[in-house]
Amino acid sequence: MMSKLPRPFLKWAGGKSRILPQYVPYFPKSFKAYYEPFLGGGSVFFHLQPQRAVLRDINAELINAYCCVQKNVSKLIELLQQHAVNHNQEYYYEIRSRQFSSNLERAARFIYLNKTCYNGLYRENSRGQFNVPIGRYKNPTICPEQLLIAAAEHLQNAQIEVGNFDLVLTEAAADDLVYFDPPYHPISATSNFTAYSRSAFGEAEQIKLRDTFSKLAYQGVKVMLSNSDCDFIRELYKDFAIVPIAANRAINSQANKRGKISELLIVSY
Known part of the structure; x- marks a missing residue:
């Protein structure tokens, strides 16, 4: 069920x-x-x-992603499909270092990094920049279309x-x-991870x-x-x-x- x-x-x-x-x-x-x-x-x-x-x-980036799924999931899926086509290690770090202005582009970046980073971990440095390394995935599901539509x-x-x-x-x-x-x-001491954000x-x-x-x-x-x-x-x-x-x-x-x-x-x- x-x-x-x-x-x-x-x-x-x-x-x-x-x-x-x-x-x-x-x-x-x-x-x-x-x-x-x-x-x-x-x-x-x-x-x-x-x-x-x-x-x-x-x-704020998490909430923006949810809002974009709620309000414009079809366009978000299009942007994620573009990330999926281009994904490799170099592309991951390029996208991680970039800042996007539109809410949809930010949401697509957030979900793309979430699907390809180490263990789905979210971590920011003192300047509020996402800094998790790429994960070891052979074929990550970057655009879970049906999950997004259902959500x-x-x-x-x-x-x-x-x-x-x-x-x-x-x-x-x-x-x-x-x-x-x-x-x-x-x-x-080794489990002391509370810096979910700044x-x-x-x-x-x-x-x-x-x-x-x-x-x-x-x-x-x-x-x-x-x-x-x-x-x-x-x-x-x-x-x-x-x-x-x-x-x-x-x-x-x-x-x-x-x-x-x-x-x-x-x-x-």
Whole structure:
């Protein structure tokens, strides 16, 4: 059944597609509006197919890509097909170094780099420049036409915008569903990757997110959150239901260190 549902059109580090079956028992039976303030690949949104959704992220290039899929997917597909025809290592670094002025060209660049960079990782340097090296793919799917068309259909009723996660405090009401998938708290020095953009997401941000979670829950909002399984996160959310989830560690340069790792799913209801 799940394979027939709309799926993410982006590769996304920490994406939830593979572990969604473990989430399904914990989705609420019903809810009104849906909010996802850390959008990323959007796996949960595409699975739930809510009638009304507010999708946000602080990554302006990511949000621009979603908006272009929503509003002009046919032209976006044309631009991606051009990238696919020209793709090689030299072309990758040429496109990575270029800045485009139109929203559609920016979106096509974003998706092209996402499909061809290392592990679908998104990383910016201090100047806000994407700096992930090319991935080792023999034949990457640069233009997933059917995925894009299906995504466009299911994004039509969504409000998509750049914004911080705490904006949801003034919008979500009782019986709405909010799903938080923030940058994970590092469980070791080598896993300390929180620089999803120029803005780091450290302990202070994790505490602010917990406070936001708690306020929403107090207001009767149904809240779900994913994060790493560590003492810090368990202590932050000790007043809520905590469910261990078995996930694959995808980002590691050494293949023998990729494997099952415990993550946490936290729910307020």
